[in-house]
Amino acid sequence: MAAYDDLMAFQRVTEALAQVSGRTGWDQETVMPPGAAPQRAEEMAALEEVLHARRTDPRLGDWLDEAHAPDDVADANLREMRRSYERNLKVPARLAAELARVTSLAQGQWARARADQDADAFRPVLAEVVRLRREEAAHLAEGGDPYDALMQDYEPGGSSAAMAGMFAAMRPRLVALREAALAGPAAPVLSGHFPKAEQLALAREIAERFGYDFGRGRLDLAVHPFSSGSGLDVRITTRVDESDPFNCLYSTIHEVGHAAYEQNVSPDYLLTPIGNGVSMGVHESQSRSFENQMGRSEPFCGWLYGRMRDVFGEIGVDSERAFYRAVNAVRSGYIRTEADELHYNLHIMLRFDLERALIRGELEVDELEAAWNARFAADFGVPVDRPSNGFMQDVHWSVGLFGYFPTYSLGNLYAGCLMAAARAELPGLDDALAQGDPSPATGWMRDRLQVHGALRPPQETIRHATGEAPSAAPLLDYLERKFTDLAA
CATH class of the missing domain: 1.10.1370.30 (Neurolysin; domain 3)
Incomplete structure (x- = not known):
């Protein structure tokens, strides 16, 4: 149980930081002043760097190898942590942070372009988001279907x-x-x-x-x-x-x-x-x-x-x-x-x-x-x-x-x-x-x-x-x- 307990203690901090990141995103879409967008993008990228480092920490692999599940709850926790660890190992930290930064900026640019009916203003940032997600999908798919690889973020096991x-x-x-x-x-x-x-x-x-x-x-x-x-x-x-x-x-x-x-x-x-x-x-x-x-x-x-x-x-x-x-x-x-x-x-x-x-x-x-x-x-x-x-x-x-x-x-x-x-x-x-x-x-x-x-x-x-x-x-x-x- 020692490995499982260490793993869960580490993961609890990661989950708490992920909640902080999500609440920062909520703030951006509801009450953040529009002029804060460039700084917020850097903040989101910094948070993602920290989260990615925790989600790929080598100790996770050791703990996952050693941990034993005494019950269904522990078994489910190990299943989810193993899936997350294996997925995050495939994505370079640089790419994870850049995706967080670009998508944070893109949300505000989309909202302004949408209000102005300005498709030309939106296309360049969308092209950059697509480029980054294609790169991420290629890392995750490892030769398989890139779209299926991205779907796993939202529907594990789906195709x-x-x-x-x-x-x-x-x-x-x-x-x-x-x-x-x-x-x-x-x-x-x-x-x-x-x-x-x-x-x-x-x-x-x-x-x-x-x-x-x-x-x-x-x-x-x-x-x-x-x-x-x-x-x-x-x-x-x-x-x-x-x-x-x-x-x-x-x-x-x-x-x-x-x-x-x-x-x-x-x-x-x-x-x-x-x-x-x-x-x-x-x-x-x-x-x-x-x-x-x-x-x-x-x-x-x-x-x-x-x-x-x-x-x-x-x-x-x-x-x-x-x-x-x-x-x-x-x-x-x-x-x-x-x-x-x-x-x-x-x-x-x-x-x-x-x-x-x-x-x-x-x-x-x-x-x-x-x-x-x-x-x-x-x-x-x-x-x-x-x-x-x-x-x-x-x-x-x-x-x-x-x-x-x-x-x-x-x-x-x-x-x-x-x-x-x-x-x-x-x-x-x-x-x-x-x-x-x-x-x-x-x-x-x-x-x-x-x-x-x-x-x-x-x-x-x-x-x-x-x-x-x-x-x-x-x-x-x-x-x-x-x-x-x-x-x-």
Whole structure:
């Protein structure tokens, strides 16, 4: 046990430093003054140098060789530490620090260029991020698929071939459902003015209803909503459009799904390798089930309709059913984060194909905007009108998150499995949701999945929670039931 104890003591400091680095990133995207960006980039690079040195410390290899796991928790900790150690050994310290520095700068440059609709200002920094990530991928892949190598940061054990197969299986049914929905009557649209302060107050109320603990978190504004942190400090962000309250409210529910996972991991795992979510696919299963299968359900929409009228007065729709249809309107919009459940995965398929081609060297950054616009017109039937509605809309590529996008669809798939299992065990769930109370389902997620953190690999995590292997069938069956009913 001596080697294991030494290893865990060393790792606890590394985990704490990683949390500091993450909180520095949160600060950059929320409250950092814009003039601080160059200094912040150097700070992020310095932190990454320290972290990389700890993650490749030769003592780790010795401890890992000597350590023995007395139980499943220790075995999982060793699995995660070994995976991290072997991966980090492949990446030169110089490259790790340069990636941290460049992506820190790139986030601010993306935000400014996006606001100015200036694709020419964004392309050079994106090209530098892609160059560095290609170099990193080559080190990690060791002759294998470079995109698969990057995916391991977000979905350990995942592969682009498996993702492509998942998309091929899902696409025909999604397209058929979309076409049927678009051929039906247009959904109602909210109207009125929805002040920022009232939106944020309602967002806080809803976040608490979905189990977010403000004693260990906070809600702030960001250009692109995100969740940050784990354990005792888990923060969420949203954004506000005073003509569209759904953007704020449903972004908040989505990020609460991520945050609840991190807040509910067993306190016994705090600052250990398994003390956080096991993968982004499993993470997205929480945010997508919270946002869509609970938050956009007809019972919850009935409750939300009443609360929104309490807060905002008349909102342009005259019944709970009309409000439910407005929340779940099917439209070929530009923005992924605002997409309905039928279009959402088509947005992900587009990004998956383009970013895989970028990392493999089959597509260059100078060709990306044209490739995006052509694919979007083919998939969605409308031309892209400006860069912020096209290849510049998401923050992910500017900060180097190549391999992340497919985990959103994997999360939808996992969410379908989890909610099917939860509903089978919670016959009164809809009655609770109609009272604005998702706690039966969020509690089920906490007990079956969240509390265990990264104790099990991703697919085993889903199998343990549901009793069955992950499959696309529950998600597609759910979508067919829902949108067939909405079209009636």
